Amino acid sequence: MSATLPTVSREVRLTSAPEGLPTRDHFTLVGTPLPEPGAGQVLVRNRHFLVFPGLRTLIGGEVDGVPLPALRPGDTLFGPAVGEIVAAPAGSALRVGDVVSHLRGWREYALVPAAECAPVDGGTLPDPVAYLSQGSTAYGALTRLAEVRAGDVVFVTGAAGAVGSLAGPIARLLGAGRVIGSTGSPWKAERLVSELGYDAVVLRGAGSVADQLAEAAPDGIDVLVDTVAGEQLVAALGAARQGARFALVGALSGQMSARRAGGSAPVEIDAFRVVVKGVSLRGYSGADHPDVEQEWTGRFGAWLRSGAIGFPHTRIAGMDRAPQALEELIGGRHFGAVVVEL
Incomplete structure (x- = not known):
């Protein structure tokens, strides 16, 4: 040595x-x-x-x-x-x-x-x-589970985190027409709009999440990238359009709870609405999509060099x-x- x-x-x-x-x-x-x-x-x-x-x-x-x-x-x-x-x-x-x-x-x-x-x-x-970067998780969720389409309204929970801060810009580059994020801090909300191009932000703690989401997406949402679960997942389901695709990549509401040990995030959802709206609800694991990492790295590099993303x-x-x-x-x-x- x-x-x-x-x-x-x-x-x-x-x-x-x-x-x-x-x-x-x-x-x-x-x-x-x-x-x-x-x-x-x-x-x-x-x-x-x-x-x-x-x-x-x-x-x-x-x-x-x-x-x-x-x-x-x-x-x-x-x-x-x-x-x-x-x-x-x-x-x-x-x-x-x-x-x-x-x-x-x-x-x-x-x-x-x-x-x-x-x-x-x-x-x-x-x-x-x-x-x-944890962008491969956001990219995999948006391309393999949610399959973002041109004009989609996309809601990203925990949008100021490692995954969410890339999920919004990636969704836009994949053709989303409107991108909405959620966060718990006004200063983060401002940065999501001014720096990352989010169209609107749902501010946790500033009133009903469901009401804020309904205002930000009056015609509903097509795609959810969820890092939080809890109340925000329930609100997203209430705003789901017919055939909405939900990709669950995290559960911070339970994971970061002082009352839990980090491995659970119970939430009550309306199964009837899932059925009648034809909502797909799938969890994303990178291990299930081994081809994503290389594909993401190539696209990330090209987007970084062009200035399309940070x-x-x-x-x-x-x-x-x-x-x-x-x-x-x-x-x-x-x-x-x-x-x-x-």
Whole structure:
């Protein structure tokens, strides 16, 4: 291993199981000896990693059906990251200096199986950080489940989050005629309209969601991209046009509830309306659509380079601020994706 590398790497660990929502006090920054890669492994110096809401579920322990393991006290957090390979064994297909993405964020240096690294192609996306975008979820939901058509009225719940902040612009590029979002903050609502091109915003906490949606879409909606569930899913069903297509990609209303453990979001819907309106209601999982990621990356890169779309995100500087960034994400204090920059 190169003598220029440090001997210690810092990482964020869960120190105690929270009762309710996790805060920065439930985590600690720990120094560990820098590992050396063995056969089939590489050592990556992480440059950026994503802070994502799913950590709430993993920490809460309700992971039935979730393709990721629960996080227990003493475990190091993990998640999507982009970094540079700084050590690799002889004969490795990956070389020192290669930039890769992987799932071992929340640490300065990550020992990663080479098979779990994806090379980052600078010719596809202009900024490596864009590989941390969750736009593939929005794109997959809009193209594989909702199948947006020209002139559609699209409603995106949680529109200021990592998925929602891209879902609206993607829907527009796919031909939607009107795009409506929801959020809980007036300042986010203003940015959704002024920066991301949303036509109208339903403001949670400013009166009935159903009434606001009826005003924003008096003739109803054709497509829902739902990251929230709860009251907003009920309101969307009330506004559904005949044959509306609903793509459910998240359930933040339950996931971020202090009264739950992150793995449930019960909601009462009118099944009669689903039937008579012919509404399709489907959950989106990227694992069910393995072709989406490559297709999305190609289109995302072209749209970024043409200026047709951006990557809304907030950068948080420094590993020591990562636990606070997660607390702030859970509290709804950021716009777009939240990325820690090392």
